[in-house]
Amino acid sequence: xxxxxxxxxxxxWGQDSTNDGSQQxxxxxCANSEIDIIPMAFLYEFYGTGDEPVINFANSGNDCxxxxxxxxxxxxxxxTDITTCQETYGKTILLSIGGATYTEGGFSSTDEAVTQANKxxxxxxxxxxxxxxxxxxxSAILDGFDFDFESSVSNTAAFANQLRALMxxxxxxxxxxxxxxxxxxxxxxxxxxxxxAVYFDAIWVQFYNNYCGLTAFESTSDPGxxxxxxxxxxxxxxxxxxxxxVLVGAPSSISEE
Numbered sequence: 001x002x003x004x005x006x007x008x009x010x011x012x013w014g015q016d017s018t019n020d021g022s023q024q025x026x027x028x029x030c031a032n033s034e035i036d037i038i039p040m041a042f043l044y045e046f047y048g049t050g051d052e053p054v055i056n057f058a059n060s061g062n063d064c065x066x067x068x069x070x071x072x073x074x075x076x077x078x079x080t081d082i083t084t085c086q087e088t089y090g091k092t093i094l095l096s097i098g099g100a101t102y103t104e105g106g107f108s109s110t111d112e113a114v115t116q117a118n119k120x121x122x123x124x125x126x127x128x129x130x131x132x133x134x135x136x137x138x139s140a141i142l143d144g145f146d147f148d149f150e151s152s153v154s155n156t157a158a159f160a161n162q163l164r165a166l167m168x169x170x171x172x173x174x175x176x177x178x179x180x181x182x183x184x185x186x187x188x189x190x191x192x193x194x195x196x197a198v199y200f201d202a203i204w205v206q207f208y209n210n211y212c213g214l215t216a217f218e219s220t221s222d223p224g225x226x227x228x229x230x231x232x233x234x235x236x237x238x239x240x241x242x243x244x245x246v247l248v249g250a251p252s253s254i255s256e257e
Contacts, residue, residue, distance in 0.1 A: 008247055010037035010204055012096065016058035017252075023059050026078060026093075030085035037092040037202075038085070039146040039178070040078075042099035046107075046116055048072065052134060053120070056101075067134050079137030086143065092176060095124055096146040098153075106153030113155040117162035120145070126170060144176035144201075149189040156190075157197040164199055176201040180249060183212040185230045196238050202245035205231050214250055 016023035029035055040057065048054035050070040057064075057078070064075040085091040097120075107113040122133035124142045145163055147156065160177060167175035179194070181187035183205050187194060194203075207213040207226070217226035231246050 008245060009035055010039065010202075010247060011035045011252070012041045013038050014041040014057040014060060014096075015099075016060070021059045025060065026081040027084050027089075030081070030089040030091045035091070037094065037176075039094040039096040039148075039180075041096040042102070042148065043095055043097045043120075044099045044102045045071075046104060053123070055095075055136060064136075070134070072134055073136050074134075075136050076138050079140035082137055082140040082142065092143045094144045094146045094176065094178060095142050096148050096180075098147055098149040100150050102149065102151075105151075107155040107159060110155050110158035113159035114162045117159045117166070121163060121166045125166065126172070141173070143174070144178070146178040146180065147190065147193065148180040150182075151189055153189060153192075157192045160193050160198040178202045178204065180204050180206055182206045183208075183210050183227055183231075185212075185227065185234065194234070194238070196240050199240040200244050201241065202247060203231075204247040204249040206249045208249070208251055214248070 011029065013023075013026055013029055026038070026040070029038060043053050043055045045054035048071040052067065052070040052072040054071045055073050057073070057075075060078070061073055061075065063077055064073040066072060067074050082093050085093050107116060119133060122128055122131050123135055124137065126141050127135070127139055144167065147160065149156065164177055167177070177198070177200050179190055179200055181190045181194060181203060193200075207228070212225050212227040214226060216224045218224035223229065228246075228248065235244050235246050236242060
């Protein structure tokens with residue numbers, strides 16, 4: 001039997017899932033004691049206008065401007081929210097990279113992947129002396145990065161490992177690297193990272209929209225095609241981190257039906 005522990009509860013923010021403009025500020029959700037980790041979704045392009053990344057937070061981006069000559073949002077208010085979430089509410093705030101609209105297919109080489117990882121770190125990690133990197137959230141420092149790729153990507157292991165190295169080199173705070181694979185194993189989009197090549201702190205498996213999701217669960221003695229046990233085996237025998245957390249990813253709704 002597997003139980004949900006405190007500090008295991010994660011909720012994505014940024015895509016106004018109901019698509020009606022009702023998404024509230026980041027701090028609104030940080031004030032919820034039942035949420036521990038919030039991946040902000042999504043950074044969905046690395047090479048937008050001006051060769052700068054593109055991020056989208058649906059209606060929550062309405063108060064942002066863009067850096068000149070780019071599509072990159074400049075969001076000081078979200079930066080303030082990030083710091084409030086971390087310092088006032090003790091939340092872990094990640095930037096989720098990918099999403100359903102990501103179409104670039106990864107990186108053309110490992111060198112390119114490393115270069116982009118260095119750039120992302122300069123933009124969202126600690127401020128670097130003399131850096132000219134654009135910082136969408138000002139001086140706010142994220143707690144790490146999440147990967148939510150929905151289609152095959154190239155050289156992402158090199159990208160992830162460079163981010164991991166940069167995070168580990170900064171001993172001033174803890175950083176986290178996570179991923180959101182779909183439940184069929186092996187995951188077609190993320191397998192190059194999940195085959196033991198990358199040290200993840202946690203994964204939230206998407207147990208929905210697939211045959212192996214929560215709706216396939218029958219009973220504890222006979223789980224049917226619900227394949228949490230497969231991912232437990234991955235965690236204990238394949239993962240680079242033998243203590244990786246495996247969380248159940250499920251869509252949420254306020255409906256009681």
